[in-house]
Amino acid sequence: MRVQLFITCLVDLVYPEVGERTVSLLERLGCEVVFPAGQTCCGQPAYNSGYPDHARPVADRFLEVFGATEGPIVAPFGSCVHMVRHGFARLYAEDPQKLAAARALGARTFDLPSFIVDELGHDQVGGRYPGPEGTPVAYHDECHMVRGLGSVGKPQGLLEGVQGCTVVATERGDLCCGFGGTFAIKLPQVSTAMADEKLDRALAAGAQAIVSTDPGCLMHLEGRARRRNLPLRVHHLVDLLEPEGAL
């Protein structure tokens, strides 16, 4: 199956190795990965900050680049998929032509776990924890993947197939980690308190690592864990599914 890779700006600029492992994993699962090089961002930062008019040209770019492709579009970042699926519908509410294009693209844009489970039909794809054998890990649900995309339980299912770690349950796993894009900078104290609650609950559950699918959450939780010198490592799910992955 030929797959169009939507790398997203944060993975491109801050977590490129997550992108490399995504490519490697998809290829291991038999996909041909195409990377439309003209892509930039989905426009979510401006859209969520109250600037839809500045978000639209960036979203236009997404429509143009991916509109010229065929087949599934896959991103290792649920929040950006949520933007394409749902944010675009509101961004183009007044423009029937682009709205139709956005809907068509949204229907074939998938977050990585949903694509692997629903489209490729794998509940588990193996993998190995890139650290000490038997490390207890807590899974952190990405808000936009669970509530935005309804992709419930799929990442956890994939995590169950990973060797070398044990998954521990945390209380109130549904709570946001406090990243929220510009929210983290606009309300830093509230955002930090939210991260602390998340980290403390992971520690209380005996976890030594947190795994998630959202590079924003990862950056936030790891940045806070480092500042507090907590014995917690933070990983993207794909770091476990494809630990040796490279281009």
Added chain:
Amino acid sequence: MSTSPARPDPVPPLQVVHVPTRVHHPPRHEPVPAVTVNLHRAAGNWSRNRARAKTQVDWEDWRERARAVRADAVEHMPELLDRLQEQVTAAGGHVHRAATAEEANEVVLSVCRDHGADSVVKAKSMTTEEIGLNEALGGAGIDVVETDLVEYIVQALGDRPSHILAPAVHLSAGQVAELFGRLSGEPFDPQDTERLVSYARGVLRERFLSAPVGVTGVNFAVAETGTLIVVESEGNVRLCSSLPRVHVAVMGIEKVIRDWAGAAHLVQMLPLAAHGRLTAAYTSYVTGPARDGDDGPGELHLILLDDGRSQIREGPMAEALNCIRCGACLYACPVYRQVGGHAYGTTYAGPIGAVLTPLLEDLADDTGELAWMSSLCGACTEACPVKIPLDEQLVQLRAATRERDPHRAEAALFSGWSRLWSRSGGYRATAATGGRALSPLWRKLAGGGADDGWSARAPFPFSGWTATRDARDPAAEPFHARWRRHRGR
């Protein structure tokens, strides 16, 4: 009982009172640890109750039916209000239409004057909080007693409610015991809730028996029969609406619903969403004043408050009027659970407050800034029993607010960003700048330190991040460049 008392009118003539605006202070953006502890406990209980509730009914089907009842009511509001007015009047009640908070308060004051009331017993009602009724009555020399136990506590502390359903959720039992100890001069054991409750009951019962006027809110008003439904957990609403000679009910006009089929669903949905139970401890149904020979108030006044609601109904966010004030979005919200209701500085707190307040105020007085009290995680929308798309509305409100009150520097930043990132050349130039080319400069601005891919300091605006968190450095080689290097074009 409908005749006015013979004694002279002790109430001074109406004076202009200060009705507080809905914003009492700008939103506070810091957690208060003592409050947070109480909130986490309460929200934890709510979360467990909700999980249980979902096993009792087909939750999604129930939400959709509740949404449909409310959407029908909002869509047909003018005709349903006319019908409600007809039916309440036919049952012997008086209906007053109030366009503003001041008009609504004036109606209550004139009813008090007509009955020579110098004291009023009041059941917890967010609508009367919204219009500042206590301040208006107090300003006219009328003694107002809140009869909901926790609202009474909040009033005795000179505090304000911090949650739609649980006004004192920010307080602990220890704080309540301390307060009652101060009021009564006797010590109270925080563990002895029975004694705490019976102390408040003793104080409140006297007031119920002596006040000529009782004021309540309304949860749902059934247009087809003119019946006012009030849902509560303590029984004080029932006492307020049955013991005094006069019952004044204050409702926002959006609380009207078409018929009993809808009411039957909502009286179960409200406690289910709020507490995870299908029935509230007390549900009172009031259709007109007491009939001849029956016990109960001889007079019923219903105040239909608009105060900005008609305008919301005609706008793009009318779904916000579907709200049944269950408080679920507050408990679900990760921001509310850290900062508490007072942080919003408004009558309505939490996600629904951050939506409703700017809409009611038409974005005046910086109310639009409330829309940023959210990480947009969507927990509010998921919790809402009438499916208000709260997170989407918060985003819409942010746009409306920035259109009304532009932030020049921020707008310029996003404008420049938009120009660059809407072209692949511009995007790659920024990527290269953020990565390889500027990496040494970034490290310098970040104060040096070990080059392990993280910085403890960063230049503005990222300094807001690094105050409490390390920042991950931009990758020296972004993915785009890696792909080109390994895979070509």
